[in-house]
Amino acid sequence: MPSRSTASEARPPADPRLLARWEQYIAGTRSPAGTLVAEATTATAPALVDLFYAELLGDRRASRFLDPGQVQERLKPSLRRWLLQLLASPPAEAEALHRLQEHVGQVHARIGIPMDLVGRGMRLLKQRLYEDIRARARDQGQALEAVILVDALMDLALEAMGRSYASSRDAAAELDGSFRLFSLIQNVSTERERQRALLLSWENALLYALTAEQPGPVEPLLLSRSEFGLWFMHKGLASFGDTAETREVSQLAARIDAELRQRLPAADAAARRALLDDVRGWAGRIRHLVAMMFEGIGDLEAGRDALPRLLNRRFLPTVLRREVALQANTGRQFAVLMLDLDHFKAINDRYGHETGDRALQHVAQLLEENTRSSDYLFRYGGEEFVVVLGSVGRTEAVAIANALRRTLEQNPLPLPDGGPLPLTASIGVAVQDGPPDYARVLARADAAMYQAKRGGRNRVVVADGDLPEPPGQRALRR
Incomplete structure (x- = not known):
């Protein structure tokens, strides 16, 4: 199996000036004012979360990113955890807290949430907290110290999010431009x-x-x-x-x-x-x-993988972002198939890497011949492939996945001695039917593929309900 990169490996080093500020204000949480902030945050967290999402859901631009069910089930608990970790938990390491905000900014950029909506929500959270702090403070001086601490911590969080958001959007724009140039180079x-x-x-x-x-x-x-x-x-x-x-x-x-x-x-x-x-x-x-x-x-660099001549993974975010936008505009779903060749290491060990390379080329050709012209085919890494199916629902996506599985099974690789080398694949299927975060649908397809391998290989598994997380963490290049 190909190695998994972690998100931290893909991140640039943190700005030492921001880390110094985090250290300064984290130290302030150990004071009586910090204790007051923690008490106020813990007591008002449910009301803060309700206030934040009531404001966002009232903006028509947010309707693309949020729906009431998703807010209630996933986003409100997530925001509550974030508030408590930032303002009401024991002092954390500055870099860990900073990286958390960077991750939030990356998610916001990936989904495309306007930063002004996030900034508006943060302003409302601070105002509501100020009111509770003043009511709980023993005197005006303690209240002022606590308000300053809340203001500093939340502003630092927003600054780190904004920095990460801008960096991610710039990288995505550069990659989109590269993809456009690539698509113009026909020969x-x-x-x-x-x-x-x-x-x-x-x-x-x-x-x-x-x-x-x-x-x-x-x-x-x-x-x-x-x-x-x-x-x-x-x-x-x-x-x-x-x-x-x-x-x-x-x-x-x-x-x-x-x-x-x-x-x-x-x-x-x-x-x-x-x-x-x-x-x-x-x-x-x-x-x-x-x-x-x-x-x-x-x-490689323009998008063709050197071995099987498919698109490589660097353009996967571009394609998935476009599919997310198309779904938002037309209502047409898309699906991701994560395909992993079974027992590929044994093929390399027994027949050599040259035969392994020929097997990958054979699979790539079969995928190209048995998918639609509107589908995207990627070499994801090692013996893994990704197929992005546009304008499909669950039934059609599963049918395509099963057809691909049968095609591979029924078309072994011819060996130089004339014998056939059987090839099979485990395939995970995920249909985009939740929040507009392309990383989530990819991770669900990945988890489904691992379930297919654990279940005996040479099968298709659909990402339904709660699947176990795949080993490691996928980190797409933005």
């Missing part, structure tokens, strides 16, 4: 050859100019002014992203232009030949790097 090999030809054309033009008696003006000869240079600046960088390769290409291009500007105007024929030799060496390195980048965008 990566054709584009790669085109750019290689453009780079060679620039080299030939430079060669002609530097070997002529009069090289002419420098600016038209610059790599940044060439068609290849313009493509790399406006589209290449956006497609490939910030990588070691793109940074090196940018540095080499800048060096070529700088050397041309500095050395060409006063150069004699011998100096121009030396300059040409240097430039051709740097251009050769650029050709090599660009070839590497196209291999990456064709197989």
Whole structure:
């Protein structure tokens, strides 16, 4: 089975300035004012929770994210626990408390809850707490100290949430942009050859100019002014992203232009030949790097998994967010299938990794041939695959899952010696029928898949009711 990344491994380090503030105000909870805050929070928590969600449910924008049943069963108890942990529990470690707020911000970003709604709810919570604190305080000074403590802790929580929210939304927007660019690249090999030809054309033009008696003006000869240079600046960088390769290409291009500007105007024929030799060496390195980048965008970085040629997991959040939005706008449900090949380690151990790779390619091809053109297929990692089915309900999703399971079972991998290698899969099915959090439907499909494996493999299990949590915690890249 593939290793599970934890959410903490995917998080950036906490801001030390925020941690210092948390330490400062956590220390304040040990004071008499902190005790007063804890008493007031414990006593008023049910009323605070009711007030918060009454306000949110009264805003029409929240109807996409909240329904009364979900609020009563899941969200009110969750908010109550959060209030008590922030204001009424024994002092916690600053980083643990900070990470909790970051997690809340990530969830809000994933679902798309407007931050102004959260800020409005926090303001109402503070106002209601202030009233209870004043009623309980022994004097005005203690009340003021307690109010300041509540204000500081809740503002710090909102700041940490907002920081995490913004970071998650920015990452999601960047990924969405990459997906759009990927979807425009219909033939990566054709584009790669085109750019290689453009780079060679620039080299030939430079060669002609530097070997002529009069090289002419420098600016038209610059790599940044060439068609290849313009493509790399406006589209290449956006497609490939910030990588070691793109940074090196940018540095080499800048060096070529700088050397041309500095050395060409006063150069004699011998100096121009030396300059040409240097430039051709740097251009050769650029050709090599660009070839590497196209291999990456064709197989991994642009979304195609290198082995079975499916979408890889980095675009799964983009697709699931779109399906969540489509469901909100049209009412059409979607489903996630989590598929794991049975006994894959035994295949690698007995037949070798080359046969294991062929088995993955075989499964990928069968999935492509037996799903609809509107479905998305992902290599999730190792021997796991994810299928996102749009516009389906439970009955159709289960039927598709069972059809895929039978197809794999009935189409073994042909071995070089002519014998068949049986392949089966355990499949978990989850239909999006709850809150608009794509991580939840994915986790439910994951848990259902583990139930299928525990139940004997080569079967389909639907995520109904309370399933055990899958081992580890899934951490999607935002």
